[in-house]
Amino acid sequence: MSKLPILKSKDVVKALERLGFVIIRSKGSHLQLKRGNILVTVPIHTFLLDKNSINFKF
Template sequence: MPKLPILSGAEIIRMLERLGFEQVRQRGSHVVLRRGDVGCVVPLHKAVKTGTLAGLLRQAGVTIDELLAAH
C-alpha cells in the first residue's frame, strides 16, 4: 500500500469525479460527493492532511491505489 500523498481538496474532488462520484452540494468549504448510495465529504483546503484523506477514502469506499490511478 503506497503512502498517502498530500493533495488539495480540488485535486481530490477531480480524482473522485473520475471514479464516478458526483457533486451533490456544497456548504462553505465542504463539498459532498455521492456515487450511488455511498457518499463522502471533501474539505476544500489547499492541503488536506493525510489522516483526513484516509478517513475520506474509507468513507467513500475507495482504496489508495484506485485514487492514485485516477490522478
C-alpha cells in the same frame, strides 16, 4: 506499507469525479460527493489535505 500522498482538495475532487462521484452539495468550506450509496465529504481549504481529512460514509 506505503504512505498516502498529501493532495490539494481540487485534485481530490477531480479524482473522485473521474471515479464516477457526483457533487451533490456544497456548504461552507466542504463538498459532498456521492456514488451509489457512498457519500464522501471533502474539505475545501487553502492548505493541503492529508489522509485524515477526507470523510467516507457507506
